[in-house]
Amino acid sequence: MTSRRQFIKAAGVLGGMTAIPSLGLGNISRQNTASDLKAATTDDELFKLVRQQLLIPEDRLYLNTGSLGPSPRSVIDAVSAAMKQLETNPVAENWGPLGNQMEEVRKKVADFIHADVDEVLITRNTTEGLNLIGQSLKLNAGDEILTTTDEHGGGEVGLEFLVQTRGAVIRKLEMPIPSQSPEEVVQTIGKNITLKTKYLMLSHINTSTGMVMPFAEISRITQAKGIFLVADGAQAPGLIPINVKNLGVDAYAASGHKWMLGPKETGFLYLRKGFQPQVQPVFSSSGFGTYSKSSGTRNVATIIGLGSAIDWLNQIGMEKIEKRTIEIRNYCMTELKKLHGLKIISPDAQALSCGIVSFSPEKTKNKNIYLALKEKDIIVKVLTKHNGIRISCHLFVSKADIDRFITALSPLL
Numbered sequence: 001m002t003s004r005r006q007f008i009k010a011a012g013v014l015g016g017m018t019a020i021p022s023l024g025l026g027n028i029s030r031q032n033t034a035s036d037l038k039a040a041t042t043d044d045e046l047f048k049l050v051r052q053q054l055l056i057p058e059d060r061l062y063l064n065t066g067s068l069g070p071s072p073r074s075v076i077d078a079v080s081a082a083m084k085q086l087e088t089n090p091v092a093e094n095w096g097p098l099g100n101q102m103e104e105v106r107k108k109v110a111d112f113i114h115a116d117v118d119e120v121l122i123t124r125n126t127t128e129g130l131n132l133i134g135q136s137l138k139l140n141a142g143d144e145i146l147t148t149t150d151e152h153g154g155g156e157v158g159l160e161f162l163v164q165t166r167g168a169v170i171r172k173l174e175m176p177i178p179s180q181s182p183e184e185v186v187q188t189i190g191k192n193i194t195l196k197t198k199y200l201m202l203s204h205i206n207t208s209t210g211m212v213m214p215f216a217e218i219s220r221i222t223q224a225k226g227i228f229l230v231a232d233g234a235q236a237p238g239l240i241p242i243n244v245k246n247l248g249v250d251a252y253a254a255s256g257h258k259w260m261l262g263p264k265e266t267g268f269l270y271l272r273k274g275f276q277p278q279v280q281p282v283f284s285s286s287g288f289g290t291y292s293k294s295s296g297t298r299n300v301a302t303i304i305g306l307g308s309a310i311d312w313l314n315q316i317g318m319e320k321i322e323k324r325t326i327e328i329r330n331y332c333m334t335e336l337k338k339l340h341g342l343k344i345i346s347p348d349a350q351a352l353s354c355g356i357v358s359f360s361p362e363k364t365k366n367k368n369i370y371l372a373l374k375e376k377d378i379i380v381k382v383l384t385k386h387n388g389i390r391i392s393c394h395l396f397v398s399k400a401d402i403d404r405f406i407t408a409l410s411p412l413l
């Protein structure tokens with residue numbers, strides 16, 4: 001049973017106390033809130049303040065935001081405050097002040113991705129968004145779905161459902177790894193489109209390699225041929241600025257709990273107005289409102305937390321975040337290239353790059369490297385393909401962190 005003493009200590013985590021070893025949190029200084037970011041006079045100071053806002057202990061090196069991102073304190077506080085407020089008068093709050101705040105988050109998401117509010121659904125994650133499309137897209141038997149061999153299972157499951165229920169056919173393209181240029185990528189996709197191709201589903205940022213798909217160029221082809229273009233955006237928002245109109249996509253599904261650093265089980269789905277008649281999941285049948293007859297009761301606290309994460313990202317600015325993450329990624333890439341016994345599988349071309357670097361160790365199992373790094377409290381992602389390891393360089397990762405990672409990695413190869 002939790003003792004009163006432990007409870008007070010646990011409460012202190014959210015109350016801004018420091019050094020709470022009994023919770024296994026190490027030496028954490030977390031006095032900062034979102035407004036403290038304003039105190040930073042240089043970018044370096046800003047990134048340090050950002051790091052201090054995370055509950056990740058100072059001595060843990062977290063390089064796996066691509067799986068789940070650590071929420072900054074202001075987001076955790078927003079969730080916690082909303083949860084507590086809800087419990088003071090559940091019905092009145094849920095369909096009153098908190099419900100209104102939750103609905104405002106749709107507008108924040110819409111602005112964040114340059115969409116209209118009636119094109120945005122709040123979901124639980126990317127997989128849910130893509131499944132909503134898979135369950136209701138109007139395809140006919142024999143219609144071809146084009147995708148790549150290197151998609152995430154969360155994106156593929158909706159496609160497989162279309163095969164089972166509509167008789168559609170999937171064709172998976174093998175993309176060069178690493179891809180050399182946007183032109184090469186666009187050509188590979190363009191020349192594989194046939195008269196039967198009705199639906200093209202691609203990751204905006206590839207989960208294995210971190211390659212940024214040149215959607216704007218691809219959408220010129222799909223729009224001319226009347227092909228539905230859908231983005232699996234799990235890895236992109238919070239890492240690079242998103243403008244769904246410029247990307248030219250019909251739909252864009254994403255998660256709030258990765259690079260956006262939002263609460264876990266948050267996400268969104270963009271459905272372009274003109275595409276909406278093609279895809280009408282029950283989930284949206286009574287409107288796109290965050291709470292509706294067809295969505296039922298929602299988790300107001302986490303959805304409000306997603307809004308808080310967007311406020312936090314906007315306060316820093318997505319351009320600054322993209323610049324910083326690319327800088328750290330480039331540094332990581334340069335240092336990895338000095339090592340022997342690995343193959344970098346992320347693209348070199350800047351136009352295809354973002355704050356993700358992946359590599360395949362040549363003589364060792366990726367799992368063994370992961371375990372050895374974990375011993376040193378360095379957390380990386382083991383990829384299910386390519387015997388790969390993925391490094392996520394969000395804005396709280398410093399060059400010194402990359403040095404620590406490289407030093408630990410070098411003898412393992």
Ligand SMILES: Cc1ncc(COP(=O)(O)O)c(C=O)c1O
Nearest residue numbers: 125126127152154203207234255
């Ligand atoms: C490209 C891609 N799509 C989908 C997913 C699934 O995300 P979620 O579990 O948030 O639905 C991931 C998760 O890593 C991903 O990288």
